[in-house]
Amino acid sequence: MLPPVRCFTCGAPLGHLWEEFKRRVAQGEPPSKVLDDLGVKRYCCRRMLFTAVTYIEEVSLYHTLRARRLRVEGGVQ
Numbered sequence: 001m002l003p004p005v006r007c008f009t010c011g012a013p014l015g016h017l018w019e020e021f022k023r024r025v026a027q028g029e030p031p032s033k034v035l036d037d038l039g040v041k042r043y044c045c046r047r048m049l050f051t052a053v054t055y056i057e058e059v060s061l062y063h064t065l066r067a068r069r070l071r072v073e074g075g076v077q
């Protein structure tokens with residue numbers, strides 16, 4: 001998927017924030033906190049990055065659950 005280069009609503013550049021935002025969310029930080037740290041205050045811009053990161057959250061959640069299950073199964077054996 002393509003990272004959001006600019007906010008569709010207000011035109012603020014977001015592309016330079018995307019890599020850090022994506023990396024920190026993938027490491028488990030709440031997206032809202034990362035956006036605060038990055039200084040993304042307008043709701044239109046936050047919504048842009050939130051939408052783009054939904055996919056990553058689903059993937060990392062899947063990996064977390066899968067890893068947990070594998071550990072449990074390993075303990076049983």
Ligand SMILES: [Zn+2]
Binds near residue numbers: 011043044
């Ligand atoms: Zn915006």
